[in-house]
Amino acid sequence: MSVTSRTIWIINQYASSPSTGYAGRHYYLARELVAQGHRVYVVAASFTHLLRKAPETTGDITLEKAEGFHMVWLRMPHYPDAHSKKRAANWFRFAWKLLKLPRVIPEVPDVVLYSSPGLVGFLGAQRLAKRFRVPLIFEVRDIWPLTLMQVGGYSRHHPFMRFLQWIEDRAYRDSDRVISNLKNAVEHMQARGMEPGKFAWVPNGFSMAEVSSPRPLSEEVSRRLPRDKFVVGYTGTLGAANALHVFLEAASRLRQHEDVAFVLVGGGKEKPELLAQAKTQGLNNVTFIEPIPKAQIQSMLQRFDVCFIGLTNDPLFQFGVSPNKLFDYMVAGRPIIYSIGSGNYRPVDDAKCGVTVAAEDPEAISEAVLQLHNVPKEDLDMMGENGRNYAFRNHEYGALAGRLSMVIEEAINEETV
Numbered sequence: 001m002s003v004t005s006r007t008i009w010i011i012n013q014y015a016s017s018p019s020t021g022y023a024g025r026h027y028y029l030a031r032e033l034v035a036q037g038h039r040v041y042v043v044a045a046s047f048t049h050l051l052r053k054a055p056e057t058t059g060d061i062t063l064e065k066a067e068g069f070h071m072v073w074l075r076m077p078h079y080p081d082a083h084s085k086k087r088a089a090n091w092f093r094f095a096w097k098l099l100k101l102p103r104v105i106p107e108v109p110d111v112v113l114y115s116s117p118g119l120v121g122f123l124g125a126q127r128l129a130k131r132f133r134v135p136l137i138f139e140v141r142d143i144w145p146l147t148l149m150q151v152g153g154y155s156r157h158h159p160f161m162r163f164l165q166w167i168e169d170r171a172y173r174d175s176d177r178v179i180s181n182l183k184n185a186v187e188h189m190q191a192r193g194m195e196p197g198k199f200a201w202v203p204n205g206f207s208m209a210e211v212s213s214p215r216p217l218s219e220e221v222s223r224r225l226p227r228d229k230f231v232v233g234y235t236g237t238l239g240a241a242n243a244l245h246v247f248l249e250a251a252s253r254l255r256q257h258e259d260v261a262f263v264l265v266g267g268g269k270e271k272p273e274l275l276a277q278a279k280t281q282g283l284n285n286v287t288f289i290e291p292i293p294k295a296q297i298q299s300m301l302q303r304f305d306v307c308f309i310g311l312t313n314d315p316l317f318q319f320g321v322s323p324n325k326l327f328d329y330m331v332a333g334r335p336i337i338y339s340i341g342s343g344n345y346r347p348v349d350d351a352k353c354g355v356t357v358a359a360e361d362p363e364a365i366s367e368a369v370l371q372l373h374n375v376p377k378e379d380l381d382m383m384g385e386n387g388r389n390y391a392f393r394n395h396e397y398g399a400l401a402g403r404l405s406m407v408i409e410e411a412i413n414e415e416t417v
Helices: 026-037 085-098 121-133 146-150 159-174 185-192 208-212 219-224 244-253 269-282 292-300 315-319 322-333 348-352 362-373 377-394 397-416
Strands: 006-009 039-045 060-066 069-076 111-115 136-138 179-180 199-201 230-235 260-265 287-288 305-312 336-339 355-356
Touching: 006 026, 006 121, 026 039, 026 397, 039 085, 069 085, 085 121, 111 121, 111 269, 121 136, 121 159, 136 159, 136 322, 136 397, 146 159, 146 315, 179 185, 179 397, 185 199, 185 315, 208 292, 230 292, 244 260, 244 269, 244 305, 244 362, 269 287, 287 397, 305 322, 305 362, 322 336, 322 377, 336 348, 336 362, 348 355, 348 377, 355 362
Parallel strands: 006 039, 006 111, 039 069, 111 136, 136 179, 179 199, 230 260, 230 305, 260 287, 305 336, 336 355
Antiparallel strands: 060 069
């Protein structure tokens, strides 16, 4: 089936590229949309607390050629950390600078897609869509201001929370389509006034290019990994939300099982506390590995017998989750222990690729480890193959870009009727 070529502006203040941070959701989607015949511009801030390295900018707005598409960097001032008031000030600067894009981007959009969590920029994106008389798609990757209120402790009566709530409600009401990587978010959106027919689920996924030719582990890292053990591993950020202190509690419960080992690969703010916990509890069955390049992740996962993924028992996760590492695990063909309270979104059960347990429950995690430890290898391999097949059917970024392209085409066709 032939695809109508469209010019797509994707606006995400926190987007990044391989040279600035990592190739995230919109980088992969843009690359695949181009492969399907579209022209794509990904608009992002030149500085956020999530970037490892700032892009080189030559003015207020810089176009950088990427893999078939353009990154468009809006110059932003630095701020010290995620909780800085200067970060909030950048939301307004970013929204204002969006209005300058028509002077710099040479191609008029057929559609404008604005992605959260930052909500203030939506107002600038909406102005652009009205200027060009094209559909506006609102993407929700983190539900604000609900997250700020439930996690940050802000009152819903706080003036700024009320302002953000006004923007969120406006986005659901005025956007032509609303998409999210959170499958159950539609329930919240409808409660805030969105027409249910606007919603489409476009989850996160994996890049075929990255997983098809992984780089080998360094000899130093390879030597540090346990041998002749049943290895339960985790890769990714060692952050508070990942509930890895519970993972270590499960390791503590299984110390008497000398053939079971636990590996954590990555860095993050919680790492010092996790190292201290392991030392205090004498967890000789736990190995910490420094962060490795993303291109080596699949090689690392091949050294695990089981992969672990967990999150804190936060009510926000009932709306669904879409962690990239889950799909990396699936593609690796490894059984998964899934310790996340994500409501009726139960991907590991759906894929029949592991065990789902309650969030933040060390006893349930340790029991799941023993359950899988006692499963014959051929059955473990079957679980892994189930996950791999599920990921290729549902989470490869080429297919996800096709899904997004259909949403875009529907919005454009309705706009022209």
